[in-house]
Amino acid sequence: MPQLKNFVAVDWRAGKDKIYFFFKDTNTYSRFDIEDNRVIDGHPTTPNAINWHDFHPHAQDLRFGFTTTGFETPEYLGFDSDILWLFYHDGEQPMVCKYDQDTDKANSFMPLSKSPWFLLEPYFNRIIAGTWRESAHQPRAFEFLLNDGTCVLINLTNDVNTVHHKNIKDIWPELSRYQHRIITAVQNDRSLADSYYYVFLTGNQYLRCNLWTHRLLEGPIDVNDGNWPGLLRD
Numbered sequence: 001m002p003q004l005k006n007f008v009a010v011d012w013r014a015g016k017d018k019i020y021f022f023f024k025d026t027n028t029y030s031r032f033d034i035e036d037n038r039v040i041d042g043h044p045t046t047p048n049a050i051n052w053h054d055f056h057p058h059a060q061d062l063r064f065g066f067t068t069t070g071f072e073t074p075e076y077l078g079f080d081s082d083i084l085w086l087f088y089h090d091g092e093q094p095m096v097c098k099y100d101q102d103t104d105k106a107n108s109f110m111p112l113s114k115s116p117w118f119l120l121e122p123y124f125n126r127i128i129a130g131t132w133r134e135s136a137h138q139p140r141a142f143e144f145l146l147n148d149g150t151c152v153l154i155n156l157t158n159d160v161n162t163v164h165h166k167n168i169k170d171i172w173p174e175l176s177r178y179q180h181r182i183i184t185a186v187q188n189d190r191s192l193a194d195s196y197y198y199v200f201l202t203g204n205q206y207l208r209c210n211l212w213t214h215r216l217l218e219g220p221i222d223v224n225d226g227n228w229p230g231l232l233r234d
Contacts, residue, residue: 094124149169205222
């Protein structure tokens with residue numbers, strides 16, 4: 001059975017919700033359609049200028065990514081509908097690609113230090129997953145899991161940006177027992193329901209969590225063709 005390792009999962013919300021899995025050791029990716037509950041035919045495949053446009057040369061260097069939808073942002077970010085933020089290395093330089101899901105094109109590439117996400121710079125090489133934690137009270141809140149058993153919470157506002165570095169036990173008490181097994185994590189932003197947070201672990205297992213309550217709902221569960229059809233396909 002293929003082993004899931006050294007991969008990054010990111011969410012996609014334009015059209016029907018999807019999850020993209022980037023397998024960095026083979027420089028391939030798979031598209032998992034959530035409604036159809038399967039990896040589409042012909043995947044995994046190689047990122048290229050047709051399917052990932054200007055971002056494709058950087059796919060193998062991806063560290064983490066997440067989507068914002070209808071994100072009412074500070075002026076320097078602008079207002080966008082569906083944006084996938086892709087964080088990667090270009091040599092030694094931490095970078096961010098702003099990828100427009102509605103046009104399926106990369107809008108911009110910028111050094112992390114000159115981007116709206118500059119607060120992440122001290123933690124960048126340790127971040128393994130990020131997600132948007134929008135709420136009525138904190139519409140610009142984000143959460144990042146690090147590979148050392150800690151979390152970073154940032155909040156972007158028009159006048160003040162804040163960052164908090166905390167132990168994962170303080171945020172995800174049930175997740176903390178698996179902190180050194182986490183490879184990547186991704187949100188399933190379900191309509192009219194709490195968002196799921198899928199946390200993928202070493203040993204071909206995953207956890208299903210409630211993103212808003214920070215509770216573990218189920219797991220560890222073996223990844224197989226029954227729950228992630230096509231994901232283990234070579």
